[in-house]
Amino acid sequence: MSRSDDVLKLHRLAHGGGSAALLGWLATRLGGWTGLVRHAGAGDPADPGGPGGPEQGERPPGAAVRGAAEMSARGVRSAVLHDAGSATLLFALDDRRALAAVLPLPHPAEAPALLADAVAPLALVLRAEEAERREARAAVAEARSREAVLRLLMGGQLPIAHQIAEALRPSLPDPMRIHVAECRSGRLAEVARLCQELTGGRAWVVRCPVYVRHLIMLVPADEPAVSAGHDTLAGALTAVAPDCAVGVSGELPLSQAPAAYTQAFHALAVARGRGERHARFGPGPEPELAAREAGADWAGTLLAPLHAYEPRRPQDPDGQELRATAHAWLNFGSHATRLLKVHRNTLAARLRLIETLLGLDLTRLGDQAALSLALRLTPGAGRGSGAAPAGAPGLDAVLRDPQVTDWARAHLSRLTGPDAPAGARDTVRTWLAHDARLVPAAAALGVSVPGARKRLARIEALLERSLLQSPSGRYDLWLAHRAEELAE
Missing domain, CATH: 3.30.70.270 (Reverse transcriptase/Diguanylate cyclase domain)
Known part of the structure; x- marks a missing residue:
């Protein structure tokens, strides 16, 4: 193979396969180890590790490391060092790295020229790869920052x-x-x-x-x-x-x-x-708008222990973090771990603490609905807002308010309207009575689980609310049913 053929091959590999392919071909062509080695004291935070040989991250031989140190100490751009039975050839790529080859003696006569020809395309492709890695890291950083903004908004x-x-x-x-x-x-x-x-x-x-x-x-x-x-x-x-x-x-x-x-x-x-x-x-309005006047004091009283909570250890969640946890869990269930970036055991421990502070049982749909409404009625609450109004009403008193009763009847009217599927009201009532759990609700209705799911999917379209996937309208349905029961 002529030198021009080798140069053409080097450029094709750099363009199509990157640094790993180019170094791998050099190693095969020369019959020894070929890779990158750092100068003594060189550090590159933008490229930790980097390719050491045909495979990324391969540790260079001791002879190559010693040769790079010697070349750096002498301030030269290339060097050849001989050991017993091998020769180490080095060519500087930049002020941090050198292309090195450790070859058995006698090494191919064309090795020095081939390595010198490889320096330019290898240096270019390494810079391109580093730029790609920096761009990828910047994209990840921006995505995580945007996600953080979303969490702050929520x-x-x-x-x-x-x-x-x-x-x-x-x-x-x-x-x-x-x-x-x-x-x-x-x-x-x-x-x-x-x-x-x-x-x-x-x-x-x-x-x-x-x-x-x-x-x-x-x-x-x-x-x-x-x-x-x-x-x-x-x-x-x-x-x-x-x-x-x-x-x-x-x-x-x-x-x-x-x-x-x-x-x-x-x-x-x-x-x-x-x-x-x-x-x-x-169509709306939402329950928090209908209950704004009647429910503000109740919501403040319910959430006061949460807002006033101060952790015993600095690393534990405070009241504001617990509020965010409750909001995320009500909206996303077990998937809240992805939004909060916590382990499922951490989420479970926080929910137990919230239950203890508020005196709720969050396995019950009624308590979930109460907490959801209270959080929506106090959107600006945070650290230090723990003062609760004296003599605040209970949830039933809030749901008896005429504005809430009107909202509840309007919200449920579609379940008995002309477009409602047969048995829509009974399906929803049974589903809510079983804490919005599909399996026991299907058994109580006498249908299969897929059958119950299809019924609820049709009711989703009727109500224009998500029921089966969170954020779900199940809390509002429970509140509407309870308000209607109290009115009757």
């Missing part, structure tokens, strides 16, 4: 969320609508790019930390949402990705991001069954 910590978001760009929109897109994970980047393009880069986009097929988009409220009865952004997103479904919240201030996300999630449950594959959040 926890009501707007000032810190704004500070982080300003560094990432764009600014968080306020007021806004939340779009939740569901599609194959391979499509998410394409959907995110299209959303940014259609909104002029004003949308704030983050991958959902809980559901890997979901993309969450905070879109400025002044973006044209509906044109000629058609949701323009959601329609464009589903058009580019036919397997994609999009749920859209109503227009809300940024401080109500948790409510907006829940609305968009409910709309997504409706969108899955529609031909156009997108839907806007259905």
